[in-house]
Amino acid sequence: MTHYHLVPGACHGAWCFDELAAALRSRGHRVTGHTLSGVAERAHLAHAGVNLDTHITDVLSAIEANPHDSDIVMVGHSYGGMVITAVADRIPDRVRSLVYLDALVPRDGESCWDIVNDDERRWYLDLDDSGYGVRPLPFFDPRATPHPVVSFLQRIRLTGRMDGIGTRHFVYALGWPGDSPLRPSYDRVRNEAGWTVHELAGGHNLMRDNPGELLQILLDAAAG
Numbered sequence: 001m002t003h004y005h006l007v008p009g010a011c012h013g014a015w016c017f018d019e020l021a022a023a024l025r026s027r028g029h030r031v032t033g034h035t036l037s038g039v040a041e042r043a044h045l046a047h048a049g050v051n052l053d054t055h056i057t058d059v060l061s062a063i064e065a066n067p068h069d070s071d072i073v074m075v076g077h078s079y080g081g082m083v084i085t086a087v088a089d090r091i092p093d094r095v096r097s098l099v100y101l102d103a104l105v106p107r108d109g110e111s112c113w114d115i116v117n118d119d120e121r122r123w124y125l126d127l128d129d130s131g132y133g134v135r136p137l138p139f140f141d142p143r144a145t146p147h148p149v150v151s152f153l154q155r156i157r158l159t160g161r162m163d164g165i166g167t168r169h170f171v172y173a174l175g176w177p178g179d180s181p182l183r184p185s186y187d188r189v190r191n192e193a194g195w196t197v198h199e200l201a202g203g204h205n206l207m208r209d210n211p212g213e214l215l216q217i218l219l220d221a222a223a224g
Contacts, residue, residue: 009078013040120181
């Protein structure tokens, strides 16, 4: 039995994985969906100090509450790629596989701002009245809320310990209406040893557009 930890993208809560989580549970796996601090149903925790480190701690704390789990598949959508990368770097001995769902793949010292395109950077500057929340894009789920801007700007710190995790998947969405902000991450890994790359015809919300294909990729990730 595999324990999947699902980390959503910006502005979204764990509910964006509801159907995928149900499908995994029906096959006997454990699933934990994470809503990050200051976002969605945890928007009441938003303040100027919520950053990438906060979100990494959110997920690490949940994993550490189950100390016997050692067969974990970390799944990150979009911004969630930043979080799962840092988590895996801190506890590589407990992570079996990493799955990046049209997600950011950072290197040490990089922020979201550093590895996206100009259109994405312009979105990061669209702040709400609080001054520290990036407004959801119009095509996001109606439940989406502003996302802490500092988490997009903070540089990630990695030790390289995650390099020993041998099973890594990148799932690239081909259905973006324009240039994909995840293209730099895709280009970074598609020819790199240790990565399995998938291209799906759907849009950025792969959980909605490609549920069957995505489920099979996650099952394959658990099988190693």
